[in-house]
Amino acid sequence: MTEEHKSLAIVVPCYNEEEALEFSFARLNALRERLVTSKLISSSSKLYFVDDGSADQTWATLSQLADEHDYVCALKLSHNRGHQNALYAGLCATTEDAVVSIDADLQDDPDCIEQMMQHFLEGKDVVYGVREERKKDTAFKRLSAEGYYLMMRKMGVDLVFNHADYRLLSRQALDALLSYPEHNLFLRGLVRELGFASSTVSYKREERVAGESKYPLRKMLSFAWEGISAFSTAPLRAITVLGFFSSLVSISILCWVLLTRVFTDSALPGWASILLPLLFIGSVQLVSLGIIGEYLAKIFDEVKRRPRFHIEKSQNANKELKTR
Secondary structure: OOHHHOOEEEEEEEOOOHHHHHHHHHHHHHHHHHHHHOOOOOOOOEEEEEEOOOOOOHHHHHHHHHHHOOOEEEEEEOOOOOHHHHHHHHHHHOOOOEEEEOOOOOOOOOOHHHHHHHHHHOOOOEEEEEEOOOOOOOHHHHHHHHHHHHHHHHOOOOOOOOEEEEEEEEHHHHHHHHOOOOOOOOHHHHHHHHOOOEEEEEEOOOOOOOOOOOOOHHHHHHHHHHHHHHHOOHHHHHHHHHHHHHHHHHHHHHHHHHHHHHHOOOOOOOHHHHHHHHHHHHHHHHHHHHHHHHHHHHHHHHHHOOOOOEEEEEEOOOOOOOEO
């Protein structure tokens, strides 16, 4: 196979996306045909759709698409396992030379895949899709998202600014990624760990083609903590600093109480010396135990070694892949 005929897999995790799939498939299918016609990718290139245990007609739609097109691979997880696991399942199913991951809402511009392939053919193993700006986001979402990337950088976590899970991986990079055994997946952090030659492609984020966002504030906060706890021990080190700081504050309070008691007549016996240090140290202990508990929970999940997903049904996909 010549270099200009490398095969491409486009992996699309889906959760309750029946409203968006008609538009998403039409656009991705047109993109695939255009890239095949221009001989940028081979005709063996495929579209992989992963149903993450949807409760609507997502699987029925994907099954029909797979029946009508032999280059459409559909996988159905036995129940909802979350975006990262669904994406991981799709990555495991691929056999192509290059793999692009993109969400079903197509807010990440699919036309950038052509540029990603050009970078891949020039020797890049990883190509990141990066948002140019966040003008369409609310002020809260923009500040919280950009603040998160800055905070992760301060904690020593290597992330590409304004990059989510829209990226191209070469077969070499993907095989290396799949060798990581951890179950608490934070793929945008793991990909940066690989260290292969990389580049970026910028794009303007678009509106959802249909349906609703699958990342409300609660899930965004949970995912943010997943990234912090998976790649940084800074919160654990912060407990030591917080403990030292609380000791200084407690000593200061005790000195104040002692001076007030000895040199003034305004002190009520016992209230400050008991209540203030008790409340302060108690709150510090609860926060510390919470952080330690989160890390212990992650260790608990890892040592059980339970499968990340189970594939209930598949069409036109790797028949041997049932679980991972």
